[in-house]
Amino acid sequence: MKSKGTAYLLWLISIFGWLGFHHFYLGKIGKGIIWILTGGVFGIGALVDLFTLGGDVERHNTNEELKTIRTASMANAVSGQKK
Template sequence: MGRLGISEIFILIIIFAGITAYFVSRNSSSTKSSSIAYLLWFLSFFGVLGFHRFYLGKIGTGLLWLFTGGVFGFGAFIDLFTLGNQVTQYNTNEELKEIRTATLSNAQSINQSKSINEKVLNLSYVETGNKNSNIEPHQDKIEKLKDIKKLLDDGILTQEEFEQQKTKILG
């Protein structure tokens, strides 16, 4: 057992940084940490190997950094000053994706609610044969049910109170 040479230390650092980047990127949280990004920048020989870029999901520039030595060191040096903003930009983009997904989900549930209302109105029309006789009371009930459902969703009513109110409305 002899001393570790420069090449062995270099290989160990690369393996350690690669394993760190792999496990950190598998984190269930979609947000990234500036501290981890700077640690990876440091472990990849001051950004020359580009591990921090892989961590931020920038695979193309990560490969460019890896094969060109951080664009001959210039890109790695610039990353020292811009890495915090890169992490912030990544986290902002992830939050926007979550907001878009939630918005689309809400829009779909609103469309489903409208579809249910239309079915209820059509059903009351078919049952009575007269469009005006039963629609208004049903619309009033639907609106009241929507109101108490919103109160339930907002946490103002408990499930038990909601059921009582629903029974009272449906009579």
């Protein structure tokens, strides 16, 4: 599970989002590289991230939780077929 506090701290220490450290934290490597090369898409993307970062963290955590549930569900289905 990723933390909103950590994500916002990384946004802050990456020169108010310009270096995109928060994207790397959330596993968005490509977007992080774009942020580094363009200065947070010339600062506009970094500013937008200030308002959308909380939702991005929640979305990431939800997706990870769903992957875990699906994996457990598939494992149960396979073990049920073997009996």
